[in-house]
Amino acid sequence: MENQKRTAREILTGYQGRPIRIMEVCGTHTHEIFRLGIRGLLSPDIHLISGPGCPVCVTPVDFIDEAVWLALERGVTICTFGDLVRVPGSRMSLAGARAKGAEVRVVYSPLDAAEHAEAHPEKEVVFLSVGFETTTPSSCLAVQMAMERGLKNFSLLTANKTMPAAYEAMAGATDLFLYPGHVHAITGTGDCRRMAEKGVSGVIAGFTAREILTALAVGVARFREGEPFFANCYPRVVTDEGAPAAVRLVNGMMEPCDARWRGIGVMKDSGMKLKEAYGAYDARVRYGIPAMEGRENPACRCGEVLQGRCLPSDCKVFGRGCTPEHPIGACMVSGEGACSAFYLYSQG
Ligand code: SF4
Known part of the structure; x- marks a missing residue:
């Protein structure tokens, strides 16, 4: 292991040559790379770039506006992961709506939200379903649970997204993707292999210091060879086939849709929404939410x-x-x- 560490360090500190841009497509990688001080180890010819992999960050302003509208105009109880509460909307955040009397609850999973709906049949409860392939299955499970328990007061406001369209959109901005291990634990390695066939290189990385350093070192060493490649550096979790049961669950209940990404715009088939058969659990269908035109703060980049x-x-x-x-x-x-x-x- 000492040899492996030293070799990874030597590759990353000693790299010289054509500058290499590496995009980490995952907010957890971004934070771990900073927290572990990895940027300080790298050769000046290696440039790390943060990409669109933080689910809260890519959720557009109009989604916050829809949630605020539901909370204030329809008196719906909003259940959400904590980070979304303070994201500014066009007029206000959910924290602002809460200050005006709206009920906004922080939950740890969509199942918690469904349970809240079951415990409070007098309330209408909407869960804000954001995130990538990793979190979408749990939203589907919550709808399944609501159906099994006969809940009539629970629905999802969806902004779920899928990564392949983002990889395509970002391909010109990087020489190498550091792919998110948790996403590919669900979807497998097919998308990464297809990107390599199109000439875009990448490595799947785990989340410990050793896993991130290994993935970066493998990526830099293979980049030097000059041919597009893909490497799975997180094999203890990511397999070629991924998690077929989770993929089947999502594909059975949801379908692709065009989705707006903050700062990037609308990307075709880059989102997931509930199929028509599950319309009773789709907050947009259920409450007839009007179209929102989100306005970002012009100072924000x-x-x-x-x-x-x-x-x-x-x-x-x-x-x-x-x-x-x-x-x-x-x-x-x-x-x-x-x-x-x-x-x-x-x-x-
Ligand atoms: S205003 Fe600037 S610093 Fe703040 S989130 Fe937007 S880009 Fe980042």
């Missing part, structure tokens, strides 16, 4: 940060008007956001 086109520190309000205590954009709110990682680990 989250869109460029999420595409690797600028660093958080390039934003004029980074660390001044915008801090984790007083966030202006989603990338500073989320525990997985690039701006919060820069702020937490680059200050002093």
